Amino acid sequence: MSFIATPQSMHFAEALPLSSGASIRDYTLAYETYGRLNAEGTNAVLVCHALNASHHVAGVYEGQPRSEGWWDNMIGPGKPVDTNRFFVIGVNNLGSCFGSTGPMHANPDTGEVYGADFPVVTVEDWVNAQARLLDRLGVGQLAAVMGGSLGGMQALSWTLQYPERMRHAVVVASAPNLTAENIAFNEVARRAIVTDPDFHGGHFYRHGTIPKRGLRIARMIGHITYLSDDVMNEKFGRQLREGIDLKYSTQDIEFQIESYLRYQGDKFSEYFDANTYLLITRALDYFDPALRYGGSLAQALAVARARFLLVSFTTDWRFSPRRSREIVHALLENRRDVSYAEIDAPHGHDAFLLDDVRYMGVVRSYFDNIAQEQQP
C-alpha cells in the first residue's frame, strides 16, 4: 500500500513567452509534492513526465487504492528516490489533458475553447513553466531533475536552460533528439487523428465528437514501439485468441496480440485528448538542443553544470542505448561528471517504467549519493 497523494494546482496570471513567439497567460499547472523541503532548501527533486503521464507520479489518491502514480515503484518512502529524504515535485505539462491548462480549456483572450488553437509548446517551454512553479514553491536550486523518455529530454533541457539551478540530471531511456523513424511514427499517429472525420480540424469539442478512431490507431502504433519484438513474442507470440481453429477473417480478431492492441487503443481513446496527443508528439519532434550549434551536441551541452546519470535499456529501439551514449560522449567531451548504466532488459522502451533490480539499484545508489552530499 502506497502513501496518499494530493493533487494541487497553481494559477499563473502573467504571460509565459513560448518558443514559437506566441505566449500563454492565465494558465494553471497541476502538480503534486511528496516529502518535505528541508530547511536549507537543498533536497528538491523535480520529476518530468512523458507522453501519457501526469503530475501524479507516486502514491495513491484517498479512497482509490489502485490509483498508483506512474513512477510509484521508483518514488516514495524507502523507494530509490526516497521521499523521507527528498522533496519530490511532479508537474503536469502545459497542453496536457490531465489537469494543467490544455486544448480543452478556454482561451482567456476569446472565451472560446482552445482546441487546435492551443499554442504549440516545446520542451523548453515546459521547462520554463516548471521553473516558475518552483519559484512559487520556494525551491531555489534543485538537488535533481529526473525523467524518462520525453521526461528525460526535459531533464536534459533543464541543464541547458537553468544550469545553476540544479545539481544533478537523471536522464532515463531518452535521446538528444528524435530520429527520422521516431518522427515518422509520430507523424503516422498524428495523421490518423487529424484525418479522422470526427477531428473537425481540432475543434471537435464544439461538434460534440471525439476522434476516437484516430486516437486508437495512434495508441496502437505507440504500443508497438514501446515494446520489444522479444517481449511481444514472449507475451503474445502467435497465440490465437480462441482455441486453435482459425476463423479465416480479415476483420475479426484472430491473434492475442490483435486483441491486446485493440483493447489498449480503445482504453486510450476514452481518456486522452487528441489535441494533446498532437502537441506532445510535436514537442518530441522539435526537441534538438544541438540544432543551433550546427548539430554539435557537445557544443550544445557545454553550458551544462549538473552531474549526470544516464540509463538506457538494451531492447529499447525507440530510444536506443546508442542515443544515450551520444549524450554521454558529448558530456565527456565537456569533461562533465557522468554515470551511465545500460540495463540488459527485455521490455523495450517500457522498461523505464518497470521494476528491474539493477535499474532500481543504480537509481537508488545515485540518489543515496545525492543525499550524502547534503549532509553538512
Place this chain on the structure above:
Amino acid sequence: MSFIATPQSMHFAEALPLSSGASIRDYTLAYETYGRLNAEGTNAVLVCHALNASHHVAGVYEGQPRSEGWWDNMIGPGKPVDTNRFFVIGVNNLGSCFGSTGPMHANPDTGEVYGADFPVVTVEDWVNAQARLLDRLGVGQLAAVMGGSLGGMQALSWTLQYPERMRHAVVVASAPNLTAENIAFNEVARRAIVTDPDFHGGHFYRHGTIPKRGLRIARMIGHITYLSDDVMNEKFGRQLREGIDLKYSTQDIEFQIESYLRYQGDKFSEYFDANTYLLITRALDYFDPALRYGGSLAQALAVARARFLLVSFTTDWRFSPRRSREIVHALLENRRDVSYAEIDAPHGHDAFLLDDVRYMGVVRSYFDNIAQEQQP
C-alpha cells in the same frame, strides 16, 4: 532499356478449394512469361510477388518506357535470372487488385461485387492456384520458385506442397512465419482501413467511396517498416521541408520525412484496393507451416526435396536475418542442400528489391549453377 512484356490472363472455371473451407470458381489469373520453355521443359522459374506487386515482374509495357517490372533489375536477358536461359513466369495472386480475380470483381454465384465477401486466401491457396496455372502452361517440374518477403513464403510453401515439382527454392528476405510485432503492424494498418467511415464494412464500391484515409495510414506504417532506421536518417534525418525556420504547427509538414510519408500514402491510396490490403496482410499473418507440427519447423520442412538459396539483409528488421537462419537451421536438420547469404546492406527490408553487387552476384551464381545442371 528493358524488353517488352505482355500481360496475359488465364480463366479457370473449375472451383479451387481454399484453406478456409470455402472455394472460388470462375476466376482469372493475370500472368506474364519471359524467355522460352526449353524442349525438355526443365528451365521454368516461377516468381512469386509480395504485398504491393503483381505479375509484372520484368520488362516494360509497349509504349510505356517507365513501366519496369518490380524485379526488373533481377530478371531479364543477361540479368541474374537470365531469360535467355530460363522461362520465367510471373503470376498475380488471387485477391489482388492488379488483374487477377479479386474483391472488386463480381462473385459468379451472386452477380454482386465481392467486396468484403471475397474469400480469405492463404499462401497455400495461392500456391495451389499457381500450380494449376503451370499445368495449363505445360510446365511440369520447375527449375526454381523464387520470391522475396511474402513471395519467399510462397517459394517455401511450394517446397512443402509440391516437393517433387521443383528443384530449387530461392527465398529472399523472408521468414517461416510472422512475429507478434509483424502481426501487430498489420493489425494497425487493417484497423486504419476498416474503421475509415468510407470503408462501409468492405462494400465501399457500392457506396462510390474509397477508404483513402485508412489506406494512407496503412501505407505510411508499411513504409516505415520497410526501411531501416539508418537509411531513414541518411535520406531524411531531421531535415526540415522548408528552409531552417520552424513553423510550430502540429498539422502542417515540418520535416522531410513527413512529406515523404504523406506522398507515399497518397500515391498508394490512389491505386491499391482496401480489401486486397486486408487479404494480403492476413495471408502473411496466417502463414506458419510449423503450426501443425507443434511449432517444429524442422518437422514441417522434412517433406521438402528442393535445394535452397536463402538471402537476408542485415538491417531488415521486418524479416530479420534471424528468421532466415531459422529456416536454414531447420533445413540443415533435415540434411537438405542449402546456401545462405546474409547481405550487409543498409536499406532494411526494401533491400531485396534494390541493386546490390553482392546480392545480385549471389543470385546470379546460383542460377548459373541451375543452368549448368540442365546441360545434358
